Amino acid sequence: MKKSKPFTGLGDEGTSGLLGEGRFLKSHFRFEVLGSIEELSAILGLVKSALTDEALKSDITNIQSMLYGLMAQLSVVDPVTCEVPMITDESVHFLEKRMDLLSAGLERPAGFIIPGDSMQSALVDYARTFTRRVERRIVELDEMQKTANPAILPFINRLSSYLFVLELYTIKTLDRSSPTMVKK
Numbered sequence: 001m002k003k004s005k006p007f008t009g010l011g012d013e014g015t016s017g018l019l020g021e022g023r024f025l026k027s028h029f030r031f032e033v034l035g036s037i038e039e040l041s042a043i044l045g046l047v048k049s050a051l052t053d054e055a056l057k058s059d060i061t062n063i064q065s066m067l068y069g070l071m072a073q074l075s076v077v078d079p080v081t082c083e084v085p086m087i088t089d090e091s092v093h094f095l096e097k098r099m100d101l102l103s104a105g106l107e108r109p110a111g112f113i114i115p116g117d118s119m120q121s122a123l124v125d126y127a128r129t130f131t132r133r134v135e136r137r138i139v140e141l142d143e144m145q146k147t148a149n150p151a152i153l154p155f156i157n158r159l160s161s162y163l164f165v166l167e168l169y170t171i172k173t174l175d176r177s178s179p180t181m182v183k184k
Helices: 029-050 054-075 089-103 119-144 152-174
Strands: 015-017 023-025
Touching: 029 054, 029 119, 054 089, 054 152, 089 152, 119 152
Parallel strands: none
Antiparallel strands: 015 023
16 A cells, blocks of 8 residues: 655645635635634534434534535535535435424523533534534625525524524533523
């Protein structure tokens, strides 16, 4: 087996490649979006490592895979010549179904939650707020150059909702308490 170096040096001039031909400046806004999605996946990795429920860990792994598909989709220079995994309505439905299961028996708080009732719920809230940042970045990218996939924004929006429900679920079932509210 031929051993390869862990670096290429191709980015030493401040450029990087996307899926397709050409090099682009690393300051290109698309790389900001892609980097934000990659950070979100890493944060979800922290969430997953803090959870003990195997079904929830599996959900997070599935979501991380979907995020990598989203990054591939947003990295395509010429969609005609490059096939990548797509975020679809089914991706949105997956999150909605999981929210329905997790929210059964949960009471939606009438106000804002102060994060930090436990390490697990705080990490989930961190992932949720970071998802909102990713959503803002994708909206901005969509304003600059249409992403062409109408399922992307609903997917990211549902992901933040899923994470909110997961935070409530974590507080109630794993921490066995009620969330700390801003107003008591």
